[in-house]
Amino acid sequence: MVAIRKSFEEGHRRKFLVVVDDTPECDRAIIYAAKRAARTGGVVTLLFVIAPGDFQHWLGVEDIMRAEAQEEAEKTLARAAGRARAVARTEPELVIREGNKSDEIVKLIESDDDIAILVLAAGMSSEGPGPLVTSIAGKAAGNFPIPVTIVPGNLGDDEIAALA
Secondary structure, rough: OOOOOOOOOOOOOOOEEEEEEOOHHHHHHHHHHHHHHHHHHEEEEEEEOOOOOOOOHHHHHHHHHHHHHHHHHHHHHHHHHHHHHHHOOOOEEEEEEOOOOHHHHHHHHHHHHEEEEEEEEOOOOOOOOOHHHHHOOOOOOOOOOOEEEEEEEEOOHHHHHOOO
C-alpha cells in the first residue's frame, strides 16, 4: 500500500525530488524542480546515491574509499544546490544515501511523506533516455509511489522556466 502524501497538510511543504549525478541532463531536472518549487511554495530535495562498494580489501582501504565517495557526493550536491539557488532563489534539502540507486530513491520517498514528485531529465544520446528514466518510467512506472516528471534534455533554461 502506498502512503498518503502529506505535502499539503499544515506544517508540510511539497517536495520535488531530484536524483543528482554528473550527467549533463541532471542540470535540466534541477532547474525544473527549483523553478517549480519556488513558484508553488515547495522545496527541492537533492539526492545523491553512492554506489555500494565492492570492497574486498583491508578495512583501512574500505574506509578511505568510502570517505572519498562521501566527499565527492558532498561536492556534487554543493554544486547542484548552488545551481538551484541561482535559478530560483530556493534553499534545497540535501540527502546522501549509499546503496542501489533505484532502491534508495524508493526508500527516501517512503520515509518522507512530503516528497510528492520525482523529477528526472531524459538524456539525449542515441542509447536512450538514461538508465534511471528507463527503469522508473518503464517497468516500475505502474508501481511507483509518486508521479514522475521527465524533463526533455534538449530544453533550454528559458523553455524550462516557461513550463515550470
